[in-house]
Amino acid sequence: MAPLFFIFLVFLLSSTPYSAGRSINININSSTLLQFSSLAWDPIAQHFVAGSNLDSAVYAILETGTVKCVISKHSSNNSITGISTTAVAVDHVRQRLIVAFSNHSSVAAYDLKSYGRIFAVPLPELNGGPGGIAVDLESGEVFVTSARRGIVLQVGPEGDRWKVISEFKIQGNQGLGGLVHTSNGYIITVQPTTKKVFKVDYVKRTVEEVLSVNGANLLAQAGPAIVLRTNLSIAIATSRTILLVKSAKSSSRIFEKKDSPWEQADVIDKIKVGHGKTVVAVAMREGTTFVLTKSQGGYMIQEVIWRSKFLEDFETWGLFSIFLVCLLVMYWYFWQWTNGLEKIKTFQVYGVY
Known part of the structure; x- marks a missing residue:
C-alpha cells in the first residue's frame, strides 16, 4: 500500500497543467x-x-x-x-x-x-x-x-x-x-x-x-x-x-x-x-x-511565461493536490488502524495472549 501511495503522490504533483506545458517560440x-x-x-x-x-x-x-x-x-x-x-x-x-x-x-x-x-x-x-x-x-x-x-x-x-x-x-x-x-x-x-x-x-x-x-x-x-x-x-x-x-x-x-x-x-x-x-x-x-x-x-x-501565472496555477492545483494527499494519508492511516484491529481480533480468537 505505501509504495503505491507514494507513486500516486509523485504522479499527482507532477501532472499540474503548468508543468506539463511548453512555451511557444517562433523563429521568423x-x-x-x-x-x-x-x-x-x-x-x-x-x-x-x-x-x-x-x-x-x-x-x-x-x-x-x-x-x-x-x-x-x-x-x-x-x-x-x-x-x-x-x-x-x-x-x-x-x-x-x-x-x-x-x-x-x-x-x-x-x-x-x-x-x-x-x-x-x-x-x-x-x-x-x-x-x-x-x-x-x-x-x-x-x-x-x-x-x-x-x-x-x-x-x-x-x-x-x-x-x-x-x-x-x-x-x-x-x-x-x-x-x-x-x-x-x-x-x-x-x-x-x-x-x-x-x-x-x-x-x-x-x-x-x-x-x-x-x-x-x-x-x-x-x-x-x-x-x-x-x-x-x-x-x-x-x-x-x-x-x-x-x-x-x-x-x-x-x-x-x-x-x-x-x-x-x-x-x-x-x-x-x-x-x-x-x-x-x-x-x-x-x-x-x-x-x-x-x-x-x-x-x-x-x-x-509569467512567474505569477505559475503561482496562480500552484494556488489552484497545488492546494487541490495537497487536499487530495491529506485525504489519502488519512485513508492510509485508517487502513493501518483497521488492519491492526483485525490482527488483534485474530489473536484473541485463537487464544494468543
Whole structure:
C-alpha cells in the first residue's frame, strides 16, 4: 500500500497543467531587409500580423516562421496612409485590421479576409507620428495616441469622423506610446520618456497617473509596447523586459468587476527577454502574452511565461493536490488502524495472549 501511495503522490504533483506545458517560440524566417514595428494576433486567420518600420506594408507571420506580405506598400497608397507602419490592431468582431501610419499620419481599416481597404483617415493632429492604436470591440471606435504630443484621438468605426478626446497636456505635453481600451470605458496609455502610465476617462474628460515605472529601463518606444491581458491587467514592454501591471484593486481574480476604476496600479511581475535581445512589440494570443524581439540572429516571437501565472496555477492545483494527499494519508492511516484491529481480533480468537 505505501509504495503505491507514494507513486500516486509523485504522479499527482507532477501532472499540474503548468508543468506539463511548453512555451511557444517562433523563429521568423525573414529577409534581413525587413524591419518590424508592431505585432497583433489575427484569431480568424490564426496567425500574427506585423507592421513594417521601413514602409507602409503589413506582413502575416505564420506558426512556421514564414513571412507573407498581406498589404503591400503599393496597395496601401502611401500618399494617403504614410511611409511607415507604426501600429496594428485587430477588430475580430468586424473582421478588420486597423493600421496606424506615420508621415503622413493616418489610420486605415482593411478587411481581414481580402485585405481590401475599407477606409483611410488622415490625422494631421498627430504631427506626423502616431504612438499607438487600440479598438473598442463593442462600438468599433478606434483610439490613437500621438508620439509627439500628449493627446488621444478617437476615430469613428466607419472612418467618417474623428476628434481629439484628450486635449490635456499630459506631463508637459510629451508624446505618448501604446494604449489599450478596457471594456469599462477607460484608456490606459504609456508615456515612454517619463515611464508613466495614465488612465484617460474620455467620458469625464479626465487624465490620472496610475503608475510610475521607477527603476525600469526606458519604456519601449514602439506604439504596440502595451497590451491588455484582462480588464484589470496589462503587459508593458521596456527595451529589455516585459512588465505585468495590475490594477491595485484587483489583487484577487474574484474582484475583477467591470466597473474597476484603475485608480492606481502595481507591477506584479517582470520577465527579461534574454541576453542580446531587444523588445519590439507585445501582443495577446488567446489569453497568452507574446513578445516580438530582435537580436543579431533576427526576429523571434516568444511566449511570455509569467512567474505569477505559475503561482496562480500552484494556488489552484497545488492546494487541490495537497487536499487530495491529506485525504489519502488519512485513508492510509485508517487502513493501518483497521488492519491492526483485525490482527488483534485474530489473536484473541485463537487464544494468543
